[in-house]
Amino acid sequence: MSNDTCIEFVDVVAGYKDFMILNNLSFKAKKGTITLLLGPNGAGKSTVLKTLFGLLKPRQGQILLDGVEVGGATQKQLLAQGIAFVPQGRNLFGQLTVFENLELGGITLGMKTTHERIPEVLEFFPRVKERMNSTAAALSGGEQKQLEIGRALLLRPKVILIDEPSIGLSPMVVGDVFKLLRKLADQGTTVLMVEQNVKSALKISDEAIALESGRLVLQKPASELLADPHIERLFLGGAHAAAATSV
Secondary structure: OEEEEEEEEEEEEEEEEOEEEEEEEEEEEEEEEEEEEEEEOOOHHHHHHHHOOOOOOOOOEEEOOEEEEOOOOHHHHHHHEEEEEEEOOOOOOOOEEHHHHHHHHHHOOOOHHHHHHHHHHOOOOOHHOOOOOOOOHHOOOHHHHHHHHHHOOOOOOOOOEEOOOOOOOHHHHHHHHHHHHHHHOOOOOOOEEEEOOOHHHHHHEEEEEEEEOEEEEEEEEEHHHOOOOOHHHHHHOOHHHHHOOOO
C-alpha cells in the first residue's frame, strides 16, 4: 500500500443476509482527496460507505485505513480512528437546539473538549452560528445539512463519508456544501462521497470510481470523466460501455 493511500478495499464482499451487494470490490482512495462513487441505483455505492463505517460487516476481504485493517470494527472504534459518516436524509434531533445537537455529536469526546471545539466548527457555518439557540427543526434544509456536517467535524475526522449531500437542497446551498468539502480535502481530510448530482460533484472531486453490481468497472481522475461524452450513460448504468469506449 503506497504512503498516499488512505482507504483501501481488497476483494470485499458485503451485503444483507444472503444477498450480496459488494462482490469482490477493490479500490483505493488517496489521502486529502475527494473520491466520488458513481453508478446506477443498486450498484453498491451507499453500501461501500456503510461497510466502511461498520454498519455492515464484510463477509470476506479486507478494508484498510492507512494500512491498518478496520473491516468489522465497531462504529465507536471507527470514530476513534477518525472516520465520520454523514448519511442520507436528515439525522438531527429536531426538538433540540443547534447547540444541543452539536453537544450530542461530541459525546465521545467529553463535554469539555466538545465545548472547546464547537466555536472552531461554527467558523465554517456562519448561518448556523447565528441560530445556535434555534431548534434543529426550525432550520432550513441547507442549514440542517451544514449542522450535520458540523457535528461530524467536531471529531476532527481524517475521513468523511458523505451520502447524497445535495438531496433536498437548493443549487446555491449545494454549492456551499461542495465548496466546504473541497476546502476540507485541501486541508488534508479524505472525503468519500456518493452524490446524484454527478457533474457538479465531479467538478470538486479528484477521483471518480464507477461501480456496477458491486464491482469496480472504472476509476479515473474526475476531470477526465467530466470531459467524457459518455458520462450520462455511465451514471445511468452503462459503465462497461463507457469503460470500453474510453480505453
